[in-house]
Amino acid sequence: MPGLALLNAPSILLAAEDGGGGGMHFPPIDHIVKWPAWFGEGTFYEFNKITFISFIAMLVPVILFLIAGRKSKLVPSGLQNVMEVSIDFVEKQVVLPAIGPEGMRYLPMLISMFFFIWIGNIFEVIPSAHMPANARMANPLVLALVAWAMFIGVGVKHNGLGYFKSALFPPGVPKALYILVTPIELLSTFIIRPFSLAVRLFANMLAGHILLVTFAVLCITLWSASVLAGVLVLSFPMLVAFTGFEFMVAFLQAFIFSLLTAVYIGGALHPAH
Amino acid sequence: MLAQVSVLAAEAAESAEKINPVVPDVVGEIFWGAVFFFLLWILMRYVCLPPLLRVRAQRDAQVQADLEAAEAASTQAEQVRRDYDATLAEARGEASRVLEEARAAAEATRGQKVAGVETEIAAERQAAMAELDAERAAALGQLSGDVADLAVAAASKVVQAPLDAASHRSTVDDYVNRSGGPR
Numbered sequence: 024m025p026g027l028a029l030l031n032a033p034s035i036l037l038a039a040e041d042g043g044g045g046g047m048h049f050p051p052i053d054h055i056v057k058w059p060a061w062f063g064e065g066t067f068y069e070f071n072k073i074t075f076i077s078f079i080a081m082l083v084p085v086i087l088f089l090i091a092g093r094k095s096k097l098v099p100s101g102l103q104n105v106m107e108v109s110i111d112f113v114e115k116q117v118v119l120p121a122i123g124p125e126g127m128r129y130l131p132m133l134i135s136m137f138f139f140i141w142i143g144n145i146f147e148v149i150p151s152a153h154m155p156a157n158a159r160m161a162n163p164l165v166l167a168l169v170a171w172a173m174f175i176g177v178g179v180k181h182n183g184l185g186y187f188k189s190a191l192f193p194p195g196v197p198k199a200l201y202i203l204v205t206p207i208e209l210l211s212t213f214i215i216r217p218f219s220l221a222v223r224l225f226a227n228m229l230a231g232h233i234l235l236v237t238f239a240v241l242c243i244t245l246w247s248a249s250v251l252a253g254v255l256v257l258s259f260p261m262l263v264a265f266t267g268f269e270f271m272v273a274f275l276q277a278f279i280f281s282l283l284t285a286v287y288i289g290g291a292l293h294p295a296h
Numbered sequence: 297m298l299a300q301v302s303v304l305a306a307e308a309a310e311s312a313e314k315i316n317p318v319v320p321d322v323v324g325e326i327f328w329g330a331v332f333f334f335l336l337w338i339l340m341r342y343v344c345l346p347p348l349l350r351v352r353a354q355r356d357a358q359v360q361a362d363l364e365a366a367e368a369a370s371t372q373a374e375q376v377r378r379d380y381d382a383t384l385a386e387a388r389g390e391a392s393r394v395l396e397e398a399r400a401a402a403e404a405t406r407g408q409k410v411a412g413v414e415t416e417i418a419a420e421r422q423a424a425m426a427e428l429d430a431e432r433a434a435a436l437g438q439l440s441g442d443v444a445d446l447a448v449a450a451a452s453k454v455v456q457a458p459l460d461a462a463s464h465r466s467t468v469d470d471y472v473n474r475s476g477g478p479r
Binding site: 162 | 317319320321323324325327328329336339340341344345347350351354355
């Protein structure tokens, strides 16, 4: 099994160095985002490093919440406290502002979304992993489709087919303008929304990943090139700083994705607003 | 250095042409991503979250009950404080009234005693004055008798003839009275 560790990263860099005749060579992008199959190559159940990170992103919150809830006490302490704070965070920062009290029924989905994205992202800065699951389009696409299906389903459930009418033909707009407004609303609400959700998450994580790889390659190359080793004084602190920055981005992107999903659901619940 | 960085950027751009990262090219990642997310959602919904949400709801109820109890206790304490204040004010009023009554009684007693003493003093003074007047009158009577006798004796010495004291006493008394009368 190739393992979670980025054991092939040095070989990528070495290969890059070999191919370039001793200069600094950036590994091809498919080398830093595509991972070999562990099993089922070419099938729909192909399993690789990304799917393993997704598995961890599912497993970790489940284990944490199970341990926290196993002996939950009226006065919380330790892990129970931490997990309750995370519930409160999603409830008070995502659900209530975006949907309102009636959005509490979507709390499990939004907490799942938040943790799945966050833990998937955090692998960007975990030593020996260094790959965010969401720097591949698969997970963002799945989550965006879930959000898309969810807000349309909620809209239809609460407003019937009138949801489409109020979404495509916003009240208060002069009828003549519907020629312009309706196609724009159709595109923005039902087509671009899931796409933008997925691409925002994916592109942010991919950009961060490329940034860290770039500075890592720079540091490794400068380490071996004695004349340029002085530049390490700049490049290595930048690598450390960007690692901290990506730690924040991992959380921020999870929060933004969950919040936007909640906003879309809230908008579908009350389309007139 | 700059040349190397530009080589790096050019290679990155070149490698980007090989794949389109926006298009998911491994179906397994979508499949497993969907499986793991829906599994997480289901487990969160039915297994992981309910115990914590339940205990949180219990805590909220407990906090609410405690708040209501605290509110009731506060109201009760306020009532007790008001009762205490009322009792205190009543006691103060009672004390003030008792003090006033005592003061009035003491004043009355003092007045009575002063009046009694003054009456007594006045009576004693009057008695003393009467006694004094009597003593004075007696002294004056005796003095006038003695003066008359002395004057008659002196006059008899001057005239060298015995004078009748009884017949001249009224003259002497009259003189004494005129010269030693009220001043």
